[in-house]
Amino acid sequence: MSGMDFKAHMRLKRETVVHLTTRYSTSSFVADQSGVGRSRITPKKSIYMHIWYISNRVTFRQLGNLFGVATSSAWSVIQRVSRYLVSIGDEYIKWPEGIELQKTTEKFYQKQRIPGVIGAIDCTHIGIKGPKDQKEIYFNHKKTYSIVLQAVVDADKKFIDVTCGEPGSLHDYRVLRRSKLFNDADRLHEQMFAGSYFIIGDSAYPTTNWLVCPYKDYGNLTQSQRKFNEIHSSTRMVVENMFGLFKGRFRRLMKFTEQTDLQTITNIVVSACVLHNISITHDDLCDAEENEIEESNSNSNLDRRENLFNYLRQHNLI
Template sequence: MRVSFKKAVYMYIWYVSNTVTFRQLANLFAVAPSAAWSTVRRLTSFLISISHEYIKWPQGACMQEVVRGFEEKKHIPGVIGAIDCTHIAIKGPREQRSNYFNRKKTYSIILQAVVDCNKRFINITCGEPGSLHDYRVLRRSQIYEVAETRCGEIFPNSNFIIGDSAYPSNNWLVSPFKDYGNLTESQRKFNEILSSTRMVVENAFGLLKGRFRRLLKFTEQTDLKSVTNIVASTCVLHNICITMDDLCEDNEADFERFEENMEDSYLDGSHDRREILFNYLREQNIIYFLFHHSNNAAIAIVKIKSFHCTYMH
């Protein structure tokens, strides 16, 4: 008998949510192993076919909502996403095996993602060999080509994305200052603010792998295209869950002036987007404000711990 669509959905969800083999999946749902494999592939193909409805770059009012969401977090205006990469462990492939051997001495493919303020994937690139550096993955991705050739289309109003120190800083991507031991206090605080803001992409990866534990390790499949498709399909399902609120977790004038400065940076390539953002946060005392409050919080924690230790003694 043909596997019903409802049963196929259950089988797919069970497969990506656990680390069972196809034989175990077949026994659990009383089907042949070949049927289990074809069912997972069928649901994977379906999710990828609707991916454009759920994984999409924000536009218009949606983009402004994302920008406001990031600004409310750490007072950084103009951010529409945070970019990072994560490794998906796989069984060593037959061809070009060494290319997938990463720095952690395991085989993997790379998932690159840009995430909005709500942990929703707005752009993904999946399947690059695990030996590649994060910046090289970006250089080989479609988003890089579009950003370099048609920047105004995906980064209107001088918006930008943020990343960690693996990425360079340019007009549409802001990364931390390189720390060679000579950073000023303000630059260090800037790095801390940027790091805490881009933590949303780390949280998104954690939520993705926590919900879909199959992504922790592919022990059977050696077909890289199938593995890549399954990973991409879970990203679609991740966004669907967020859309359905199914989660397993937990001043205007100044902004206009900031946007004007950002527009000037497009006209003059000698300007550094990171420097403009750094100067803005420093001028608005945002760096000092967060540093001051973080110090107070640290002092409070020390006092609480001291009180606790005294009480226990």
């Protein structure tokens, strides 16, 4: 195939896939190639199968037929490669520090002149079959079954934090409260949000000393507050755009139609997140085609938003 045809089919550039195959082939996740009998599935074929599976909505039977392996073998390969990608996730999905932190805040600043933004947070639903256990808690507001993927992304649409696997019935803020990110933001605040750094989120979240959200509009906002919300929304759009591109590239994430094991589904989703970041690292970008809310009453939590609001007004941005 030409490079263009390869990416059209695999959704990744050949160079990205070659890099991934080389790394995987030396890992402990590769099936033992020794012994007699039927030859083992090679690392290259394993990587191609995994990418094809998450990039399309084929069944395991169709995947096995396409690559000339048994349905059970196709299932084993997807599990194995997913676990491998999750195991190297910390190399590619990580909170920015040092020069990387400065770069991402500068890129966010260039969008709408908001200083100190590290990333934007949001959630998206991953469709699943209704699980056997506790089926009702995975039934979401759209009347389908799902798990939630919570993500914080930087200005380049790269994941810097992910939480996956919470039931689809949970509100975005409850997912955040139950996540490692929420605990780390409190426990490691000076390390993660030193100085005036913060992340931004939509109105589903409360404003805290590290998460700035828009003003809730009950019809009484001032012109400056409405302008603040517009600038905030324009900056936050990076995470919504990322989800669209992410699911456009890895179409399996629209819905899992066969699996019922939630841990395996979660691993596959997180493996796609890792693959997304690997692709950005290799300049392999996506094509454009492709409950009540708990409120914080602490005034100190609102100071972060008020300080930002005053800064934007003083600089005639709102």
